[in-house]
Amino acid sequence: MVEVKDLTKYYGEYAAIEGVSFKVEKGEILGFLGPNAAGKTTTMRIIAGFMPPTSGTATVAGTDVVRDSVEARRKLGYLPEQVPLYDDMSVREYLGFCAKVRGVARDKQAERVDTVMEATRVTEYADSLILKLSKGFRQRVGIAQALVHDPPLLILDEPTVGLDPRQIVEVRELIRGLRGEHTVILSTHILPEVQVVCDRVVIINEGKIAAIDTPEALTARLRRSQQVRLDVRGPRKDVAEALRTLPGARGVTDEDAGDGVFRFTLEADPDKDLREIAASTGVKHGWGLREMSSVAMSLEDVYIHLTTTDSGAAPANAKAPTDGAAREVTE
Amino acid sequence: MRPVLAIAQRELRAYFGAPMGWVVMAAFMAFAGYFFWAAIALAGIGEMRMWFSNTTIILIILLPALTMRLIAEERQRGTIEVLMTSPVTDTQAILGKFLGAFAFYAVMLLLTIQFPVTLARLGTPDRGPFYSGYLGMLLFGGTFLAVGIFISTTTKSQVVAYVGTMFVLLFLWLLSWAGMGDAWWQKLLQYVSIPTHLDEFAKGLIDTRDVFYYVSFIGGMLFLSVRALAAWKWR
Ligand SMILES: Nc1ncnc2c1ncn2[C@@H]1O[C@H](COP(=O)(O)OP(=O)(O)O)[C@@H](O)[C@H]1O
Ligand SMILES: [Mg+2]
Numbered sequence: 001m002v003e004v005k006d007l008t009k010y011y012g013e014y015a016a017i018e019g020v021s022f023k024v025e026k027g028e029i030l031g032f033l034g035p036n037a038a039g040k041t042t043t044m045r046i047i048a049g050f051m052p053p054t055s056g057t058a059t060v061a062g063t064d065v066v067r068d069s070v071e072a073r074r075k076l077g078y079l080p081e082q083v084p085l086y087d088d089m090s091v092r093e094y095l096g097f098c099a100k101v102r103g104v105a106r107d108k109q110a111e112r113v114d115t116v117m118e119a120t121r122v123t124e125y126a127d128s129l130i131l132k133l134s135k136g137f138r139q140r141v142g143i144a145q146a147l148v149h150d151p152p153l154l155i156l157d158e159p160t161v162g163l164d165p166r167q168i169v170e171v172r173e174l175i176r177g178l179r180g181e182h183t184v185i186l187s188t189h190i191l192p193e194v195q196v197v198c199d200r201v202v203i204i205n206e207g208k209i210a211a212i213d214t215p216e217a218l219t220a221r222l223r224r225s226q227q228v229r230l231d232v233r234g235p236r237k238d239v240a241e242a243l244r245t246l247p248g249a250r251g252v253t254d255e256d257a258g259d260g261v262f263r264f265t266l267e268a269d270p271d272k273d274l275r276e277i278a279a280s281t282g283v284k285h286g287w288g289l290r291e292m293s294s295v296a297m298s299l300e301d302v303y304i305h306l307t308t309t310d311s312g313a314a315p316a317n318a319k320a321p322t323d324g325a326a327r328e329v330t331e
Numbered sequence: 332m333r334p335v336l337a338i339a340q341r342e343l344r345a346y347f348g349a350p351m352g353w354v355v356m357a358a359f360m361a362f363a364g365y366f367f368w369a370a371i372a373l374a375g376i377g378e379m380r381m382w383f384s385n386t387t388i389i390l391i392i393l394l395p396a397l398t399m400r401l402i403a404e405e406r407q408r409g410t411i412e413v414l415m416t417s418p419v420t421d422t423q424a425i426l427g428k429f430l431g432a433f434a435f436y437a438v439m440l441l442l443t444i445q446f447p448v449t450l451a452r453l454g455t456p457d458r459g460p461f462y463s464g465y466l467g468m469l470l471f472g473g474t475f476l477a478v479g480i481f482i483s484t485t486t487k488s489q490v491v492a493y494v495g496t497m498f499v500l501l502f503l504w505l506l507s508w509a510g511m512g513d514a515w516w517q518k519l520l521q522y523v524s525i526p527t528h529l530d531e532f533a534k535g536l537i538d539t540r541d542v543f544y545y546v547s548f549i550g551g552m553l554f555l556s557v558r559a560l561a562a563w564k565w566r
C-alpha cells in the first residue's frame with residue numbers, strides 16, 4: 001500500500017531524515033516509533049504529499065506522491081500532529097467542506113459525513129463549533145476528517161498526544177477498529193501505544209531507521225536470551241560451573257559482590273525459565289542464595305537500546321548514555 | 332473546479348462568521364455613505380464619478396484586512412497541512428481563496444447600489460457610467476485583493492500581511508501621482524499604476540486595454556501567489 005524508498009529531507013543544511021525506506025502492507029497498522037525530533041512528522045508529511053523530499057521516493061497504492069501528488073492524495077487521509085481544524089465551523093459544516101474538497105460525490109456527501117460522525121462518535125456535537133470541543137472530541141473530529149472520503153490509507157501523526165488516559169484508550173480503540181478496512185500509519189513516541197495498537201513497528205531515530213519488525217519479534221530480537229541474576233555465597237568457580245551446565249543455559253558471567261557473595265548473570269534460551277532449577281541446584285550444594293531476579297528485556301529496553309547506543313547516527317560528542325539519560329529520551 | 336468553489340464558499344462564510352468581515356463591511360458602508368452624501372448634499376454633484384474615485388482610497392485600508400488571513404492564518408494555525416494534503420492543487424487553493432474574498436467584496440459593492448438608485452430617483456442621469464463604474468470598481472478591488480493574497484502567502488503573521496499589503500498598495504497609488512506629467516517615464520508610471528485605469532470606467536468608457544490591464548494584473552499576482560505557496564512547501 002505504501003512504499004517508501006531512500007527518503008531524505010534536508011531543512012537547509014540539516015538532514016531531518018536520511019535514507020528512510022520501508023513498506024506498509026494493505027490493511028495493517030504500522031507504528032512509527034521514535035523520540036522527539038526523530039523525523040516522524042517529516043516522513044509523514046512527505047508521504048501525505050504535503051512537501052516533497054530532498055531525494056528518494058514514496059508511493060501510495062502505486063502512485064508517486066511527488067510526480068502524481070494530487071492523485072496520491074485522493075487515496076489518503078492525514079491528521080497532522082496539532083490537529084489543526086477550522087475552529088469557526090461546526091463539526092458538520094467542517095466535515096462537509098472536507099468531503100467536498102476531497103471529491104466525494106455531491107449526493108453522497110451528507111451520508112459520508114453522518115457515517116464518519118457515527119464511526120468516531122461525535123454525532124452529538126454535530127452542530128457545535130469546533131472551537132468549543134474538548135481535546136478528545138477535537139481529536140476524533142480530526143480522525144473523522146481524515147476518514148470522510150473513505151481513503152484506503154490513513155496517516156495519523158501522534159494521534160493520542162495531549163489526551164487524558166481515558167481519551168487515549170478511546171482513540172486507540174477507534175484506530176484499532178479501522179484495521180483491515182484501512183491501512184494506517186500512526187506515529188508515536190510512546191512505547192505502549194505500538195504494543196497495544198500496531199501490527200508492525202518502524203523505529204526511527206535521528207532521521208534513520210533503527211529497526212522494522214513486529215512488536216513481538218522486536219522484543220524477541222534483543223531478548224534472544226533471557227537473563228537471570230543471582231547473588232550467591234559459595235565457591236565462585238563451582239557455582240559458575242554448576243549454572244553453566246543447567247539445561248538451556250548459554251553462559252554465565254560472575255563478579256565479586258563483596259562479603260564472599262558473588263553476583264552471577266545467567267543467560268538462557270528465551271523460552272526457558274531457569275529460576276527454579278537454579279535455586280534448587282544451589283540448595284542441593286548448600287550454597288547460600290541471597291537474591292535472584294529475572295532480567296527480562298521489554299520492548300522498552302529494545303527501544304532505548306536502539307534509539308541510543310545502537311543508532312549509529314549518534315553525534316561524535318555523545319558519550320555512552322546512562323540508563324537515566326536513555327529513559328529521558330522516551331518521555 | 333469543485334475544490335475551488337468549496338474553498339471560495341468556505342472563505343465567504345468565514346467572513347460573515349467573524350467580526351472582521353462585519354467590521355470591514357460596516358467601515359466601508361460608513362465611508363461610502365459619507366462620500367455620497369458629501370457629493371450630493373455639499374457639492375451638489377449629481378453623478379457617481381467623484382464617489383468612485385473617493386471610495387477607492389479607503390479600499391487601501393480595508394481590503395488588506397480581508398486578505399491578510401487567507402494564507403497567513405492557515406500557515407500560522409497549521410490548517411494548511413490538512414488543506415494541502417487534500418487532492419487540491421496550489422492553483423486551486425489560491426484561486427478558491429481569492430474568489431472567496433472577491434465574492435465578499437462584491438457583496439460590499441452591491442450594498443452601495445442604493446446610491447446610484449437614489450440618484451436615478453432624483454434625476455435622470457446617464458446610466459452608462461454606473462455600469463462601467465461598477466465594473467471598474469470590481470476589477471480595481473480585485474487587483475488589491477490579489478496583491479493582498481500574494482503577501483498573505485509570504486508570511487504566517489496576519490499583522491505583517493496587513494501592514495505589508497497596505498504599504499504596497501499605498502506605494503502603487505503614489506506611482507500614479509509621480510506619473511502626472513507628459514514625460515515618457517511618467518506615462519509609463521501612469522500605465523503601471525492601478526488607479527489610473529479606473530478613470531475611463533468612471534467616465535462611462537469600457538476600454539479593453541484597461542480591462543486587460545486589470546485582468547492580467549490579477550492573473551499575474553495570483554500566479555506569484557501560487558509560486559510563493561509552492562516555494563514555501565519546497566523550501
Ligand atoms: N520546517 C522545519 N524547518 C527546519 N527544521 C525542521 C522543520 N521541521 C522539522 N525540523 C527539524 O527536523 C527534525 C525532525 O523533526 P520532526 O520530523 O518534526 O520530528 P518528530 O516528528 O519525530 O518529532 C527536528 O530536529 C526538527 O527540529
Ligand atoms: Mg512530530
